[in-house]
Amino acid sequence: MLRIHFTGEDLGRIRIATGPDPMWEMLMSLYRLRRRDSGVLLGPWLRESLPRVPATTRLLTALAPPVGYSVDFLTPAVGGGLGDRLEALRSTPLRQVTKDLREFDIQNPKRRLPVICRRELLAGGSGAVGRLADAAHAYVDTVLGPFWERIWAQVSRDTARRSAVLVEGGWDALLSTLHPSARWEYPVLRLAFPVDQDLYLGGRGLLLQPSFFCRHAPTTFADPTLPPVLVHPIEHEPHWATPEVGPADGRPLAALIGPTRAVLLAALADGAATTGQLARRAGTTAPNASRHVAALREAALVSSHRHRNTTLHTVTKLGRALLEGRNVRLSV
Numbered sequence: 001m002l003r004i005h006f007t008g009e010d011l012g013r014i015r016i017a018t019g020p021d022p023m024w025e026m027l028m029s030l031y032r033l034r035r036r037d038s039g040v041l042l043g044p045w046l047r048e049s050l051p052r053v054p055a056t057t058r059l060l061t062a063l064a065p066p067v068g069y070s071v072d073f074l075t076p077a078v079g080g081g082l083g084d085r086l087e088a089l090r091s092t093p094l095r096q097v098t099k100d101l102r103e104f105d106i107q108n109p110k111r112r113l114p115v116i117c118r119r120e121l122l123a124g125g126s127g128a129v130g131r132l133a134d135a136a137h138a139y140v141d142t143v144l145g146p147f148w149e150r151i152w153a154q155v156s157r158d159t160a161r162r163s164a165v166l167v168e169g170g171w172d173a174l175l176s177t178l179h180p181s182a183r184w185e186y187p188v189l190r191l192a193f194p195v196d197q198d199l200y201l202g203g204r205g206l207l208l209q210p211s212f213f214c215r216h217a218p219t220t221f222a223d224p225t226l227p228p229v230l231v232h233p234i235e236h237e238p239h240w241a242t243p244e245v246g247p248a249d250g251r252p253l254a255a256l257i258g259p260t261r262a263v264l265l266a267a268l269a270d271g272a273a274t275t276g277q278l279a280r281r282a283g284t285t286a287p288n289a290s291r292h293v294a295a296l297r298e299a300a301l302v303s304s305h306r307h308r309n310t311t312l313h314t315v316t317k318l319g320r321a322l323l324e325g326r327n328v329r330l331s332v
Contacts (some may be wrong), residue, residue, distance in 0.1 A: 001190055001191070001192065001193055001196055001197075002190070002191045002192075002193035002197050002198075002199065002218070002220065003188050003189070003190050003197070003198045003199070004188065004189040004190075004191070004199045004201065004206065004228075004230065005187055005188055005198065005199065005200045005201060006186065006187045006188070006189065006201055006206075007187065007201065007202065007203055009203040009205075010201040010202075010203060010204070010205055010206060011171050012205075013203070013204070013205025013206070014171060014174075014205055014206050014207075014208065015205065015206070015207050015208065016159055016162060016163060016166070016208045016210075017159070017207060017208065017209045017210060018156075018159060018274070018276065018277060019152055019155055019156060019159070019280070020151055020152055020155040020210070020211065020212055021075070021085075021209055021211070021231075022081075022082045022085060022140050022144065023074065023075045023076060023082075023085045023089070023136065024075050024209060024211055024214075024231050025140075025144060025151065025211060025212055025213055026060070026074075026136055026139055026140055026144065027064055027070060027074055027075055028211050028212075028213035028214045028215075028231070029045075029049075029143065029144060029213040030057075030060060030061060030064050030066075030139075031064075031066055031213070031215075032045075032046065032213055032215070033046070033049070033050070033053065034061065034066040035066050035067075041236055041238075041240075042213070044241035045147055045241065048146070049143045049147075052142050052143055053139070053142070053143055054135070054138045054139060054142055054143075056131075056134065056135035056138055056139075057135060057138075057139050059117070059131060059132055059135040060074070060132065060135050060136060060139065062113055062114060062117050063104070063113070063117075063132075065108060065111050068107055068108040068111065069103060069104055069106075069107035069108055069222060071097075071100035071101065071103075071104055072096075072100050072103075072221045072222060072223050072226060073089065073092045073096050073097060073100050074089070074132070074136070075221075076088035076089050076092070077221075077226050077227040077229060082137075082140060086133045086136060086137055087133075089129065089132060089133045089136060090129055090130050090133045092129050094122075094124045097121050097122070097129065098122060099223070100223070101113070101118065101121065101122065103222055103223070107195075107222070147241075150240055150241065151212045152280070153240075153281065154212055154234060154236055154237065154240050155210050155211070155212055155234055156273070156277055156280065156281060157234075157237070157271075158210045158234035158235060159210055159273075159277065160267075160268075160271035160272055160273040160277060161235075161271040162174060162177075162178075162208070162210070162271075163271060163272045163273065163274075163312055164271035164272040164312075164314065165177060167272055167305060167312055167314075172184065172186075175189050178191075178208070178218070178230075178232055179191055179192070179217070179218055179232055179233065181217065191217065191218050191230075192216075192217040192218075193217055193218070193219075194217065197220075197222070199220060199224055199228060200224065201228050204227065204228055205228065206228045206229070206230060207227070207228065207229040207230070208229075208230055208232065209229050209230065209231045209232070210231075210232060210233075210234045211231045211232065211233065211234065212234060212236075214231055214232060214233045214234075215233055216233070218230055218231060218232040218233070219231045253265075253322065253323070257296075257299075257301075258292075260282055260284060260288070260289075260292050261292045261295065261296055263281070263282045264278050264281075264282050264289060264292055264293060264296065264302075265296060265301060265302070265315060265319055265322070265323060266323060267281040267282065268302065268313060268314060268315040268319070269315055269320065269323055271314070272312040272313060272314045273312065273313055274310050274311065274312060274313070275289050275290050275293060275311065275313070276289075278293065278313065293313055296319070297313075300316055300318050300319075301315065301316055301318055301319035301322060302314070302315060302316060302319055303316050
């Protein structure tokens with residue numbers, strides 16, 4: 001069981017990631033490849049991806065066994081895009097590498113790293129870790145790249161749904177529904193976990209990172225000194241692998257309010273979202289999305305509410321009725 005210990009300050013510093021983390025998705029998908037527990041849901045990805053796995057992936061799997069502890073430094077706790085995370089991996093301090101390899105031996109007593117791999121990593125320098133970063137880059141590009149837009153869409157959908165739960169019920173509701181195993185009784189959140197572990201936040205806050213490839217139980221760093229993050233599964237749409245094609249009955253709506261506004265309105269059907277999230281889903285800029293959302297709000301199709309330092313948009317009853325093609329009675 002994983003027990004996450006909060007303070008009052010930590011509750012004010014919880015953050016929900018706005019999109020998938022490519023390095024965590026890399027790690028979680030490596031598990032799926034080797035455990036072959038993808039089932040029907042992830043079967044399309046598995047069938048298409050297996051023939052494309054680069055040979056250099058063996059460098060990653062040596063440090064990320066299908067069961068047990070994987071070294072923390074493979075998933076750097078930094079923001080930005082893939083390039084920033086790869087650079088952070090290349091710059092991993094030797095002390096972190098040494099610490100993680102020691103933990104690897106403790107938690108995986110029956111699994112040993114190849115001697116040459118261990119020797120090169122412990123020798124320091126950028127060579128061995130640089131090759132890991134190159135392998136990670138090749139894997140993300142080749143195996144995750146073809147599906148990345150759909151991965152992003154599914155994670156964004158989960159983020160929007162959880163943001164709506166937060167707006168309606170606060171942190172208690174969000175933490176209680178984070179995972180079927182979640183048990184929230186302030187100040188401790190209890191979750192199913194492969195080992196017994198306590199994580200004391202101590203005022204650092206917590207990043208909630210939804211993950212497309214995370215299955216079953218949530219996960220986190222073994223090293224309690226790293227920035228706290230909780231990686232948790234999302235709820236996938238059953239037909240996520242099928243590229244979206246606009247339905248025929250969506251054309252009249254696009255003709256009525258415009259194609260961009262129709263996309264934005266449809267994106268809000270799954271739950272609240274920020275302007276930035278809507279912009280990514282519609283393939284436009286944040287200023288342009290903001291302008292279109294303002295027009296939808298003026299037409300009473302969307303409502304906007306301030307939450308801390310962000311604005312969350314939700315579809316109104318009238319907007320949902322318009323999406324569903326229903327009649328709605330308006331009071332005047």
